[in-house]
Amino acid sequence: MNIVVLVKQVPDSGADRNLRGADNTVDRGSANNVINEMDEYAIEEALRIKEAHGGEVTVLTMGPEKAAESIRKALSMGPDKAVHVLDDALHGSCAVATSKVLAAALGQLGADLVLCGAESTDGRVQVMPHMLAERLGIAALTGARKLTVDGGNLTVERQTEEGYEVVAAATPAVVSVWDTINEPRYPSFKGIMAAKKKPVQTLALADLGVAADEVGFAGATSTVLAHSRRPERSGGERVTDDGTGGTRLVEFLATEKFV
Amino acid sequence: MTEVLVVVEATREFGVKKVTLELLTLARELGTPAAVVLGGPGAAAALGDRLGEYGAEKIYAAEHEEIDDYLVAPKATVLAELVRRVQPAAVLLASSQEGKEIAARLAVKLDNGVLTDVVGLAADGTATQVAFAGSTIVTSKVTRGLPLVTLRPNSVTPSPAAATPTVEQLDVALGEPDRLARVVERVAEQKGSRPELTEASVVVSGGRGIGNADNFKLVEELADLLGGAVGASRAAVDSGFYPHQFQVGQTGKTVSPQLYVALGISGAIQHRAGMQTSKTIVAVNKDAEAPIFELADFGVVGDLFKVVPQAAEEIRKRR
Numbered sequence A: 001m002n003i004v005v006l007v008k009q010v011p012d013s014g015a016d017r018n019l020r021g022a023d024n025t026v027d028r029g030s031a032n033n034v035i036n037e038m039d040e041y042a043i044e045e046a047l048r049i050k051e052a053h054g055g056e057v058t059v060l061t062m063g064p065e066k067a068a069e070s071i072r073k074a075l076s077m078g079p080d081k082a083v084h085v086l087d088d089a090l091h092g093s094c095a096v097a098t099s100k101v102l103a104a105a106l107g108q109l110g111a112d113l114v115l116c117g118a119e120s121t122d123g124r125v126q127v128m129p130h131m132l133a134e135r136l137g138i139a140a141l142t143g144a145r146k147l148t149v150d151g152g153n154l155t156v157e158r159q160t161e162e163g164y165e166v167v168a169a170a171t172p173a174v175v176s177v178w179d180t181i182n183e184p185r186y187p188s189f190k191g192i193m194a195a196k197k198k199p200v201q202t203l204a205l206a207d208l209g210v211a212a213d214e215v216g217f218a219g220a221t222s223t224v225l226a227h228s229r230r231p232e233r234s235g236g237e238r239v240t241d242d243g244t245g246g247t248r249l250v251e252f253l254a255t256e257k258f259v
Numbered sequence B: 001m002t003e004v005l006v007v008v009e010a011t012r013e014f015g016v017k018k019v020t021l022e023l024l025t026l027a028r029e030l031g032t033p034a035a036v037v038l039g040g041p042g043a044a045a046a047l048g049d050r051l052g053e054y055g056a057e058k059i060y061a062a063e064h065e066e067i068d069d070y071l072v073a074p075k076a077t078v079l080a081e082l083v084r085r086v087q088p089a090a091v092l093l094a095s096s097q098e099g100k101e102i103a104a105r106l107a108v109k110l111d112n113g114v115l116t117d118v119v120g121l122a123a124d125g126t127a128t129q130v131a132f133a134g135s136t137i138v139t140s141k142v143t144r145g146l147p148l149v150t151l152r153p154n155s156v157t158p159s160p161a162a163a164t165p166t167v168e169q170l171d172v173a174l175g176e177p178d179r180l181a182r183v184v185e186r187v188a189e190q191k192g193s194r195p196e197l198t199e200a201s202v203v204v205s206g207g208r209g210i211g212n213a214d215n216f217k218l219v220e221e222l223a224d225l226l227g228g229a230v231g232a233s234r235a236a237v238d239s240g241f242y243p244h245q246f247q248v249g250q251t252g253k254t255v256s257p258q259l260y261v262a263l264g265i266s267g268a269i270q271h272r273a274g275m276q277t278s279k280t281i282v283a284v285n286k287d288a289e290a291p292i293f294e295l296a297d298f299g300v301v302g303d304l305f306k307v308v309p310q311a312a313e314e315i316r317k318r319r
């Protein structure tokens, strides 16, 4: 099975994150950039499918030069090769434009199965899998906590607000995964060494037949007008339990009309 | 005035979701609210009264036996046709998994911008969003097409405004591309009569400090006394104390209730990501240095196994 895993580089969610003053885009310069956590679960799932059914795993990233570090990191887990869509014109791209570029790349790669994270921690919009499926005319099985592959038939258990759904589709398809699906492996020393020699193909917009004015700020379908820091919350009253902590808690809730 | 389309979400048990009532309230400020019900035959009739109470002047009934048998694709197809025909002032959906997924497909079908997790929308289409775990406020605008927006639950106070909606039945035909992802089975996992986590006005969450699955009864008891939903930190979920769909935080649900109660939760940045826009926050933690106290409006430094049962007892006494 020919599997493509989508990997996005994002600023580390454990640290302070900002937008840039100049153009309201994510500040990737000052942030510690990492692989979007959910995407590591997608990589792990791809490797397990390959181990069980054979095939090839390709990492696909659209992002600035720096994203190359995340690509090597992803490869050190075990995928065979990577494609990096890199073009200065991409800066400022909205989700709609990003999906156009990724769909063009996926079209060239001809994947049977596209695996990606359920959402990214910087945008956390959960839109990419369905946008890609819509463009490619293939099925989207989103939010999987379990994926079963039986030849060309895919079945996922997808978590919903009320419980879960069992959803089925035939390949080709896009499957997005939650962090409940598996436990990603750590790259081994051998894996890290091997990753240095794995092929990474760089594609520019021209290679994908996408025009520069369809992406970036020029082609954006939405725009950020302004941003500001939300005022920090400040701690309020704090009491140490002296045997009346529970009662005092309820007194507070009562003054706020919750009881 | 131009119509504003509101995509209705409902559950079998509770009917129209609160977030849909919020959307109708918001829609009244932007134009004439028109609710779109996508479901099996009879779905619109069952919800019509409630939608009218909150100002729906019109109901588009998109009903088909098979519409719920496939993931979102058929719904997006019907909506795209409707949008092309009525040219609404805006399309509003809930920022739920399904709402975002429908919006994603609509955006591609219509080559239209989309804004998700919106908490406010002005008449000129300027949206307010909170980014980066609630630390940043962003104003943004769709620049191609109409405002296509998903609203985060608990962003608007729903207010009734009676209207008598006219109902228009839409022709729904499912094509092959709509039938690619088939729902084989829907399993409801029992959670009693508690409100849904993202919509609840009170959320009581437990963390690693709760100690084990059995002790989560304490959290549930307090939640029930306050009429709230139960949440959990990732550490509690990973330790198997509580199911994953109740996880609050960056890789779980984002909640924004009137009251958030954190029990035995340290308040890591990824947990805050899912709860720090709550109106009032209270915390119980035995560690006076726990970061959760930096955002708590009221905090008790103490053993939750003493504090919580006493609080529960006190609430019962006051009834």
Ligand SMILES: Cc1cc2nc3c(=O)[nH]c(=O)nc-3n(C[C@H](O)[C@H](O)[C@H](O)COP(=O)(O)OP(=O)(O)OC[C@H]3O[C@@H](n4cnc5c(N)ncnc54)[C@H](O)[C@@H]3O)c2cc1C
Binding pocket: A013, A014, A037, B206, B207, B208, B209, B210, B232, B233, B234, B235, B236, B247, B248, B249, B250, B251, B252, B253, B263, B264, B265, B266, B267, B268, B269, B270, B271, B274, B284, B285, B286, B287, B290, B302, B303, B304, B305
């Ligand atoms: C990419 C990424 C995504 C993440 N996403 C999420 C997410 O979505 N949600 C989330 O919650 N976390 C998330 N995390 C994990 C997060 O960093 C923390 O590890 C987690 O929130 C800790 O949970 P906790 O507060 O329950 O546990 P701990 O940090 O272990 O805190 C337990 C607290 O309980 C207190 N306690 C113990 N016993 C008692 C007692 N008897 N009485 C009173 N207090 C007691 C302790 O003092 C302590 O403060 C994520 C991490 C990463 C790296």
Ligand SMILES: Nc1ncnc2c1ncn2[C@@H]1O[C@H](COP(=O)(O)O)[C@@H](O)[C@H]1O
Binding pocket: A006, A007, A008, A009, A036, A038, A039, A060, A061, A062, A063, A098, A115, A116, A117, A118, A119, A120, A121, A123, A124, A125, A126, A127, A128, A129
């Ligand atoms: N620029 C990108 N390059 C590669 N994959 C991406 C990119 N943007 C989004 N994705 C994938 O789409 C998933 C969902 O992203 P989002 O819709 O932004 O929440 C992510 O977890 C990634 O797997």
